[in-house]
Amino acid sequence: MSCPRILSPAGLLAGIVLFWLASVPLSCLGGPVSLTLPEIWSVFAGMAGFGESAVDPVARSVISEIRLSRAVLALLCGGTLAVAGVALQGVLRNPLADPFTLGISSGAACGASIAIALGGSLGLTVRLGANGMSLISLCALLGALLALAGTLWLGRGDGGFRRETVILAGIAMSAFLGALVALIKALNEESVTSIVFWIMGSLQGRGWQALPLLLLTLLPGLLAVALHWRALDVLALGDEQAAQVGLHVGRARFWLLAGASCMTAGCVAVTGVIGFVGLVVPHLLRLRLGVRHAPLLIGAFFGGGILLLWADVLARGILDGGRELPVGVVTSLLGGPFFGIMLRRR
Amino acid sequence: MLCCEHIRAGYPGREVLRDVSLTVAPGESVALLGHNGSGKTTLLRVLAGQLAPDAGRVLLEGREPAALSPRERARRIAVVPQRAEFFPSQIVRDMVLLGRYAHLGWWGVYAAHDYEAADQALASAGARELAQRRMGELSGGEVQRVMLARALAQESRLLLLDELAAALDWARVVELFDLLEQRRRAGMAIVMAVHDCSLAAQYATRLVGLKQGRVLFDGPPETVFTEENLGALYDLSLCVFAHPRNGLPQALPACPHGPHHADRETLPDPHPLPGAADGRLLSAGDAPRG
Numbered sequence: 001m002s003c004p005r006i007l008s009p010a011g012l013l014a015g016i017v018l019f020w021l022a023s024v025p026l027s028c029l030g031g032p033v034s035l036t037l038p039e040i041w042s043v044f045a046g047m048a049g050f051g052e053s054a055v056d057p058v059a060r061s062v063i064s065e066i067r068l069s070r071a072v073l074a075l076l077c078g079g080t081l082a083v084a085g086v087a088l089q090g091v092l093r094n095p096l097a098d099p100f101t102l103g104i105s106s107g108a109a110c111g112a113s114i115a116i117a118l119g120g121s122l123g124l125t126v127r128l129g130a131n132g133m134s135l136i137s138l139c140a141l142l143g144a145l146l147a148l149a150g151t152l153w154l155g156r157g158d159g160g161f162r163r164e165t166v167i168l169a170g171i172a173m174s175a176f177l178g179a180l181v182a183l184i185k186a187l188n189e190e191s192v193t194s195i196v197f198w199i200m201g202s203l204q205g206r207g208w209q210a211l212p213l214l215l216l217t218l219l220p221g222l223l224a225v226a227l228h229w230r231a232l233d234v235l236a237l238g239d240e241q242a243a244q245v246g247l248h249v250g251r252a253r254f255w256l257l258a259g260a261s262c263m264t265a266g267c268v269a270v271t272g273v274i275g276f277v278g279l280v281v282p283h284l285l286r287l288r289l290g291v292r293h294a295p296l297l298i299g300a301f302f303g304g305g306i307l308l309l310w311a312d313v314l315a316r317g318i319l320d321g322g323r324e325l326p327v328g329v330v331t332s333l334l335g336g337p338f339f340g341i342m343l344r345r346r
Numbered sequence: 347m348l349c350c351e352h353i354r355a356g357y358p359g360r361e362v363l364r365d366v367s368l369t370v371a372p373g374e375s376v377a378l379l380g381h382n383g384s385g386k387t388t389l390l391r392v393l394a395g396q397l398a399p400d401a402g403r404v405l406l407e408g409r410e411p412a413a414l415s416p417r418e419r420a421r422r423i424a425v426v427p428q429r430a431e432f433f434p435s436q437i438v439r440d441m442v443l444l445g446r447y448a449h450l451g452w453w454g455v456y457a458a459h460d461y462e463a464a465d466q467a468l469a470s471a472g473a474r475e476l477a478q479r480r481m482g483e484l485s486g487g488e489v490q491r492v493m494l495a496r497a498l499a500q501e502s503r504l505l506l507l508d509e510l511a512a513a514l515d516w517a518r519v520v521e522l523f524d525l526l527e528q529r530r531r532a533g534m535a536i537v538m539a540v541h542d543c544s545l546a547a548q549y550a551t552r553l554v555g556l557k558q559g560r561v562l563f564d565g566p567p568e569t570v571f572t573e574e575n576l577g578a579l580y581d582l583s584l585c586v587f588a589h590p591r592n593g594l595p596q597a598l599p600a601c602p603h604g605p606h607h608a609d610r611e612t613l614p615d616p617h618p619l620p621g622a623a624d625g626r627l628l629s630a631g632d633a634p635r636g
Contacts, residue, residue: 236431236432236433244394244425244427245420245445246417246419246421247416247447290437291435291436292440
């Protein structure tokens with residue numbers, strides 16, 4: 001595919017980081033309450049401890065409690081999904097791999113479905129508000145981590161983690177857990193809408209309270225990937241040659257799989273299943289940044305965040321009357337055709 | 347430096363090496379000869395510590411390669427594979443730098459001496475001008491030179507090569523083997539699987555013939571490069587003669603059946619093998635041995 005050569009890879013990375021920073025205040029502009037950039041800056045300055053803000057308390061509350069937390073979650077989740085996509089495509093040497101290849105999304109969906117169905121049956125709070133959120137998220141996280149453990153257990157052979165076996169184990173796990181979700185929906189019809197809405201993925205109603213859960217999985221996952229980023233370059237040589245230049249292939253593959261999947265699990269637990277970010281962003285960046293994983297991982301963290309943040313802005317602004325589209329629907333609606341065009345032009 | 351004793355090794359349901367013993371000293375260049383499936387690549391994998399023997403033992407400087415961590419092993423043994431895997435868009439210098447992986451710290455960041463080692467290896471392999479090219483743009487010979495450069499960048503004392511000369515033209519072959527000879531003179535130990543036995547006789551200090559997983563002969567070319575040994579190794583009638591310039595032994599098949607052989611006079615084969623065609627071809631000007 002022809003690609004404009006205006007920016008060098010380093011210049012492109014710098015541009016992505018600058019746009020990432022600029023996106024935070026810009027994304028706070030839109031919504032039912034009209035705000036200006038000076039008001040937003042003023043609230044940010046107040047939150048950072050640079051003097052008392054002279055802004056209207058309502059505007060301050062809208063920014064600090066709703067829009068900023070949503071922007072931060074979008075940036076972190078989008079970045080997480082894209083970094084996990086780069087790591088999994090590298091470690092599995094499969095361009096179709098994405099953060100959900102190992103059955104994470106099905107595990108999270110299964111856990112959330114059980115929470116929603118049981119919550120409804122037992123009369124617990126299951127609405128996607130403050131109280132219900134943590135129950136569903138915790139069950140989704142548990143489901144995702146159990147699915148990951150199951151996939152790694154199934155995918156581990158005598159010679160360690162072979163990529164074909166791991167992919168097949170992920171497919172088997174996804175199919176089994178997908179069937180479980182369908183079974184829950186069939187047995188508990190009143191929960192179908194909530195389950196479907198959760199699976200579509202959204203940032204609506206999440207707030208700062210979702211951040212600890214996200215960070216709990218994001219930080220160790222990111223550390224595991226960061227410590228093995230050079231191993232991703234080496235794994236491109238194939239297992240035998242990677243071992244010949246000194247890589248412990250099985251160990252590196254385990255930590256990369258576990259790290260990428262762990263951070264994906266936290267992300268899915270908070271937002272539901274948001275497709276295409278982890279697939280499209282790595283491929284887009286590879287066109288310009290090449291195959292070296294250091295710039296790819298950095299670019300993916302910031303690029304993925306930008307994509308999800310602006311998809312979320314679109315999701316909450318496209319319908320009138322305060323209604324929102326699930327952001328997972330927007331990323332898939334945009335990502336699908338865009339990816340198709342990219343493949344055709346390649 | 348490297349010593350293996352009574353090695354038995356293979357793959358599930360198939361024993362490839364049945365009883366192989368071999369020693370390699372620093373500054374030695376050992377060529378493994380044998381037909382396809384004779385166990386050359388399997389022996390290289392055992393020596394590289396990538397395949398654990400079912401019986402016998404391998405010792406590299408007193409330690410078993412399979413017991414070393416991959417990082418320690420890569421600092422001692424470098425391997426040039428028969429086929430290279432890479433991203434077509436990968437830059438050559440980045441590929442060579444991967445040979446430095448075993449020398450990197452926790453964060454995997456290259457230091458100045460890693461770049462120096464990679465550039466030195468590129469220069470030694472005659473690939474300096476390729477440094478900024480993409481791997482997908484290279485010819486087969488250029489890829490082989492880059493693979494050799496990556497192995498040299500590991501700065502190990504033992505170099506294992508699997509069919510380095512495959513798919514290369516003569517000029518590139520001579521260039522690469524001249525380079526290996528320089529490394530050998532510098533004290534490196536080299537073990538290489540080679541199909542061209544004449545080339546092996548020119549460049550190796552020792553020839554090891556493998557047949558059906560066993561060592562058929564082992565010694566310097568002047569001693570073991572005979573029609574009897576090679577005939578038994580390849581199940582083929584061969585002529586061995588002295589190189590007209592340096593006197594080292596060379597070999598050619600004795601009974602080819604190409605389009606130019608029908609009208610030519612043939613001599614009886616002094617070493618007929620079961621199933622081999624009768625007689626040897628004699629071209630004008632040839633001095634028959636016997």
